Amino acid sequence: MLRLLNIELQKLRYNRAAKVISIIYFVLITFIALIASIEFNFGDFHFRVADQGIFNFPYIWHFNTYVAAILKLFLAIVIVSMMSNEYSYRTLKQNLIDGLSKKEFVISKFLTVLLFAGISTVFIFLVSLILGLSFSDYNELTIIFSGMEYIGAYFIKLVAFFSFCLFLGVLVKRSAFALGFLIVWQIVEWLFYGLMKWQFFKDTEIADNVSQFFPLNAMANLIKEPLSRLGAIQSAANQLGENFTKDYHVTWLNVLIVLVWTALFIYWSYAILKKRDL
């Protein structure tokens, strides 16, 4: 295990592009903290984002994991190119000739995916903890560690997304095309959802029930948007007569769907490599 991870890290360690993008990614995550400093002044009305409760425990876990997950696209570039480079440098072939099995090759890539997702999860945990401790109105230990499901969901979401990227890299061989494919896939999911929702199964729950099984949609559903949960927005909505009764929790069915997709992507990556003549 450690050997396979070590092999992959040796490949990444000296890759300047991968290093730069990874650093940018982590710097951007820390920039979430900058949201705290956003302030508006409308005459007498003084508005400071940090005071709106977004950094309150346990809400901060939800908010930060949601925002940080958007940035995962940066690491996706690293993951996709780490696979497609093996094709373009023809080093995949050389690795196999040198005595790596196709299975070991896929495992080494997957371990790297786990490592990236793990580091990112620890990082977002620390950033949120520090931000929360500085701005949260509640500082009891039980409250601080009450929304941990979002940290778990964040990890699973990243692993699944990067596995999808890895699979696309294996399938398409070129990083630009693989990333393009990713975007096309997202559009296709939206299109199917839209067609079902407003064309074929109007005024039913079928569209939502079916689309929850789509890979990207399932990943997105893991951490639902946190903004409508904010006190300020809730009360504003109440005044307008709207009432949100949304379940913001991470659901087990959703976790299961995403885990199954992850397993499929990794298995398919292996199956494609096994079948292909390189």
Added chain:
Amino acid sequence: MVFGTKNNCVENILTINNLTKKFGLLTAVDNLSFTIEKGNVYGILGPNGSGKSTTLGIVLNVVNKTAGDFQWFNGQIDTHNALKKVGAIIERPNFYPYMSAFQNLQLVCKIKEVSEEKITEKLQLVGLIERKDSKFSTFSLGMKQRLAIASALLNDPEILILDEPTNGLDPQGIHQIREIIKTIASQGTTILLASHLLDEVEKVCTHVVILRKGVSLYSGSVEAMNASHGFLTMQSDNMKMLQNALEGNPAFGTVKREGDYLIVYLNQPMDAAEVNKLLFEKGITLSHLVKRKESLEEQFLELTKQN
């Protein structure tokens, strides 16, 4: 077909049985069988597209076979572990361009699970020690190929497999690679060399497999490849008399005139001194006498045109 050897209890490094590979309608390798024994230098000969690289690709785990099977080291270990004891370079050298020579070899050591101590030694062997910290992308083709050889030798392999190692190199590069191959062969490493360059194979190989359109036409030792005993080129003051003497003797086969010389094929083993003595006794003095075996090229062309 098994290569003939003097020793019966030899170690088989690679055994290929009825191996077949089809790419759609094209049969790239057709029912190929041969065995590679420890200590010999093998050449796989064949024109471009004869299935050399495909065969090597299959045994090196990068191309899937259609039928048949192969075994490394008598089947004691599975293919990818066997490859850790093999050094192979196929087609062009493949490394990570952004890593230095040293870093690339470090990676290979990790894959092959060997210690990194040998890196310096092998870089010295191929003459790249001064460039060990240069990025691979800055290397010339000759240097890349030499780095590939260093990489293939890191594990002191049981067998070194080279596919067209001098392809695309300049004369100096070709010479350097050949010298390295000769050095390695002299250390007793088994070598399998695929090439379409016949003189290359002739210079270093003891055994050959000849392929044409995926079919093995011959496999065996270089000497046994042609049953003939060689031929003589001779010249004398009296060519008429010489020709008559030769045609009357059952030891000689075809006699043909080529310019000022007579070419005579031998029907039985006979060295030049014997021939000279025989003719001198008949009163013929020779002004020119050379005994030669057909070159591998002549034999190869002979074999490949037959089918």
